Amino acid sequence: MAAAVAAQKAGVKDILLLERDQYLGGILNQCIHTGFGLHHFKKDLTGPEYADRFIKQIEAIRDIEVSLKSFVVRLTKDKILTYLKPGKLEEIKAKALIMATGCRERTREMTHISGTRPAGIYPAGLAQKMINIEGLLPGKEVVIIGSGDIGLIMARRFTLEGAKVKAVIEIQEKTRGLIRNVVQCLEDFSIPLYFRHRIAKIYGKDRVEKVLVENTVNGETFELPCDTVLISVGLIPENELIEMACVEIDKKTNAPVSKEVNKCSIEGIFVCGNSYKVYDLVDNVTRDSVKAGQMAAEYLKGLK
Amino acid sequence: MIKKITCIECPVGCQLEVETDQSGHVIKVTGNKCEKGPVYAKQETENPMRILTSIVLTEGLDLKMVPVKTNKPIPKAKLMEAMAAVKKLKLTKQVKVDETIASDFLGLGVDLIATRPASFNSH
Ligand SMILES: Cc1cc2nc3c(=O)[nH]c(=O)nc-3n(C[C@H](O)[C@H](O)[C@H](O)COP(=O)(O)OP(=O)(O)OC[C@H]3O[C@@H](n4cnc5c(N)ncnc54)[C@H](O)[C@@H]3O)c2cc1C
Ligand code: SF4
Numbered sequence: 001m002a003a004a005v006a007a008q009k010a011g012v013k014d015i016l017l018l019e020r021d022q023y024l025g026g027i028l029n030q031c032i033h034t035g036f037g038l039h040h041f042k043k044d045l046t047g048p049e050y051a052d053r054f055i056k057q058i059e060a061i062r063d064i065e066v067s068l069k070s071f072v073v074r075l076t077k078d079k080i081l082t083y084l085k086p087g088k089l090e091e092i093k094a095k096a097l098i099m100a101t102g103c104r105e106r107t108r109e110m111t112h113i114s115g116t117r118p119a120g121i122y123p124a125g126l127a128q129k130m131i132n133i134e135g136l137l138p139g140k141e142v143v144i145i146g147s148g149d150i151g152l153i154m155a156r157r158f159t160l161e162g163a164k165v166k167a168v169i170e171i172q173e174k175t176r177g178l179i180r181n182v183v184q185c186l187e188d189f190s191i192p193l194y195f196r197h198r199i200a201k202i203y204g205k206d207r208v209e210k211v212l213v214e215n216t217v218n219g220e221t222f223e224l225p226c227d228t229v230l231i232s233v234g235l236i237p238e239n240e241l242i243e244m245a246c247v248e249i250d251k252k253t254n255a256p257v258s259k260e261v262n263k264c265s266i267e268g269i270f271v272c273g274n275s276y277k278v279y280d281l282v283d284n285v286t287r288d289s290v291k292a293g294q295m296a297a298e299y300l301k302g303l304k
Numbered sequence: 305m306i307k308k309i310t311c312i313e314c315p316v317g318c319q320l321e322v323e324t325d326q327s328g329h330v331i332k333v334t335g336n337k338c339e340k341g342p343v344y345a346k347q348e349t350e351n352p353m354r355i356l357t358s359i360v361l362t363e364g365l366d367l368k369m370v371p372v373k374t375n376k377p378i379p380k381a382k383l384m385e386a387m388a389a390v391k392k393l394k395l396t397k398q399v400k401v402d403e404t405i406a407s408d409f410l411g412l413g414v415d416l417i418a419t420r421p422a423s424f425n426s427h
Contacts, residue, residue, distance in 0.1 A: 022366075023424050032371035032419065033357050046357055048371050048420035052401045132359055135369040160358060160387050179310055179317040184354065188380060 006293025025051030124232035139228025151232035353377035
């Protein structure tokens with residue numbers, strides 16, 4: 001949304017904004033806690049409030065056409081996009097393209113935890129969506145792996161919803177999250193945080209029953225009974241579409257190989273937000289995405 | 305009594321030692337690198353306050369759950385009680401961002417307000 005608004009302000013007249021969901025805003029919609037916008041809006045907003053401010057801007061600009069429930073499934077290097085809308089398949093050629101497809105969560109498969117494959121293991125962001133958007137509580141007794149902000153925020157969220165968070169397990173010696181979140185999401189509710197510990201094993205036949213926690217320094221172990229394990233061990237940029245268009249992708253980070261912010265190996269395709277690199281703060285996503293909009297406008301002027 | 309708390313006013317995160325008297329009033333704070341530390345320690349020790357963010361169930365609207373927050377911080381000790389009250393609410397009419405869902409929530413002098421419109425085409 002920030003890129004679209006910036007491109008329009010820089011003189012682009014014909015902008016199409018495609019979104020697969022039924023509403024705009026992306027991941028912000030499920031981040032109902034505060035902590036957004038302190039830089040960009042100089043106000044402590046929740047995720048949905050931050051999104052709403054942009055939605056209002058978008059809706060006030062006639063040069064921007066919004067197409068919801070539009071799932072882009074194919075992209076070529078000539079910037080031809082194919083997208084699915086309910087009941088139809090559309091194709092469109094863009095002169096310039098801004099990709100802001102966000103990121104996805106690393107999964108258990110990427111973190112090498114042994115044990116059975118029972119139900120009750122969730123990526124933390126998915127659990128966030130289930131609770132905050134669908135109104136479903138995934139479990140009652142929870143162990144969280146990873147003490148980044150998403151893990152911390154979810155510890156509080158589960159607690160407020162009436163679940164018992166047994167522990168947050170962090171393999172490093174300190175948290176990657178904000179101190180404010182450690183205090184207000186864990187200490188407020190006396191949730192223990194174990195540094196230099198890892199989950200050695202997950203037990204359970206149909207549903208998670210317990211986990212084995214191991215101290216990575218001395219190898220000592222203990223068990224924690226639980227019915228749910230949340231995995232919050234990082235995010236990776238979502239870039240399958242530009243990969244399809246033969247944009248060069250860094251295999252390690254899944255981000256486009258890039259010499260300058262928002263750029264990739266194809267001229268006229270710009271990548272911004274979490275699909276360019278994983279950002280901690282939405283304010284910085286906005287700042288760089290504004291640049292992406294301006295860069296696309298510059299590029300279009302150069303074509304004429 | 306002496307208690308250790310972490311100052312969260314800036315990313316430095318000073319470890320503060322907070323000394324209180326019998327009635328829980330702060331008499332001495334050490335470990336702070338600036339003057340914000342003692343102010344935070346006093347507030348956090350004598351009367352910790354938090355903004356509550358949560359969701360409210362709806363009926364007949366596009367969104368099943370509407371995100372909400374208290375428009376001002378409430379006492380930390382009231383968080384769980386406030387959650388119990390939030391769970392009893394049901395929203396049946398369209399709301400805009402900032403619109404009040406429950407005024408003078410739990411008699412705490414704060415309003416529970418919506419942080420997202422409850423229907424998709426609302427602006
Ligand atoms: C779980 C989680 C919690 C976070 N918490 C915080 C926080 O507390 N504070 C903070 O400042 N930041 C937080 N962040 C960071 C947050 O990601 C960024 O701040 C920002 O919202 C990301 O914006 P984005 O536009 O890059 O990605 P997204 O918001 O993910 O947007 C990507 C959009 O692209 C759409 N899309 C993807 N592929 C397609 C396709 N093929 N066709 C059509 N549409 C498509 C998606 O539906 C989505 O709407 C969090 C991130 C995550 C993942
Ligand atoms: S005391 Fe001052 S420097 Fe230390 S964490 Fe608090 S605000 Fe920051």
